[in-house]
Amino acid sequence: MTCLNAMAERTARKEQSAPAPSSRTALPLRTALRDAALWAVLAAAGFAGLSDRAQPSLVLLLLPTLVLAGAVPASRRWPAAAVFAVNGLCAVGLANGSSPGNAYAVALAVMTYLMGVRGGSRLNPLLVLAACLAVDLAVCAVLRVGPVWWFYTVTMLPLALLVPWLIGRYQQARRSLVRGGWQLARSLEEQQRFTAEQARLRERTRIASDMHDSLGHVLSLIALRAGALELSPTLSDQDREDVVELRKTVSEAVEALRETVTVLRDNGESGPAGTAVESVEELLERAGASGMAVELDRSGESPALSALVGRAVYRVVQESLTNATKHAPGSAVRVRISHARGSTEVRVTNSTPPSGPLPGIVPGNRGLDGLRERVTALGGALDARPFEGGFRVTARMPDRVGATPVASVTPQEVEPPRAESDRRLGAARRTASLRFAAAFAVPAAVALSVLPAAAYLSYQLSSSVLRPTDFSAIRTGQQRAEFAGRLPGQEYPYPPESVRSASREPGTSCAFYRSNGNLLDQVDIYRLCYSGGRLVSKDVLPGGPSTS
Known part of the structure; x- marks a missing residue:
């Protein structure tokens, strides 16, 4: 009976968990609609990032759209490949001479979040993120970009790769915890109902046995008294026949009670009925x-x-x-x-x-x-x-x-x-809290390690700005001491190679300054060339990176 009950319960659970034919048809359609909506949002964000360009090329419009159209549905089965593809868009965006930032960093953050939520791939997700960052750094090295591009690559892109993945991983752990908790609760409820029913049946059998012990004893005494009364000489033949029938009926009742209790008793019950x-x-x-x-x-x-x-x-x-x-x-x-x-x-x-x-x-x-x-x-x-x-x-x-x-x-x-479930729930909550804390502690640790370098770079960029009014007031032929008060505290230490190699008079030494304090956009570079402490030339050079 136990095996039959277990098989029936498993069959019922399968029937309950099996989706109806209409749900099987609706599920792919719903998934396709969600992917299409996500693709539309990410593509619109990419187009918005290109709006500052006067005439974006057809390749810049078509290629990212196609990449996103393949990456969004692929993120369900191959999330690592989707992250690689969108990271490629961000790497290509580093070739932009005006600014390293592009709107596809949002798509990259979404793909890494989905990789965390959907469990990643067969590879370690951390290796996937490290490989993406290595590609971005390699692109920067090949293109020989300026410091702003390097700063963007080592700060913004790692944040878009790591933080969303950690949040997605936390969400996945939380969903698994909730799903597993409900499954465990249903299993425990079924087990509790089954064991309680078995216990009630066994106890009812024991009660029936106890009833036999007490009631059978009384009926046996009645049969004994009826047998003694049967031998009484004062009874008539009719009375004697009635007493014989009474004794026979009582004996049959005792035997029927014994057989009933024997049938009801489990195999594990020891001792015959009537044992003291x-x-x-x-x-x-x-x-x-x-x-x-x-x-x-x-x-x-x-x-x-x-x-x-x-x-x-x-x-x-x-x-x-x-x-x-x-x-x-x-x-x-x-x-x-x-x-x-x-x-x-x-x-x-x-x-x-x-x-x-x-x-x-x-x-x-x-x-x-x-x-x-x-x-x-x-x-x-x-x-x-x-x-x-x-x-x-x-x-x-x-x-x-x-x-x-x-x-x-x-x-x-x-x-x-x-209850045991309370202790398990407490342990599961502690685990989920630790993962939630890790989702913020790790990015915070990365930020703390990057912030000093970012602060120092910001200081260097902001302290090397020569205001345009001061640059206009400086005249060639002046001694450096005459306009030293107009110069910033330090020179710009990271001019692009194209600016350093620009033509100049032989035998002169040049100093470079930024034209404004914008830290993320590329700005023009002011060059002041001296010969023996006298200003011989001043130039305004474009600050774009060299792609040669």
């Missing part, structure tokens, strides 16, 4: 003889309990001892049985085990589920939870079956339980 059950004192004596530290405390006048209630008291103590031996070996167990106002309360407490406090209620504890079924069927209530580092089981039942049910058991001193 030991008392709680005998059970604790056996436990103490096996090395367990046990203590029994009875209070109140012991009433005449019904057979089912007495058996339930025994089962509560027995299951509690079993759980203490299994989950808290070495702990001391105290059993307290009290009788008051027509009810019996059994409280079994085990102390903190030598190995440390208990983690909580063990999931799928069929014994406790069975106890709760038995006690509830008798009109009682059962509570089981951690207590002062150990564990406590409390059951309260009426002394007679059919009496007024007792109130629920909620001891005030009992600690609230903490």
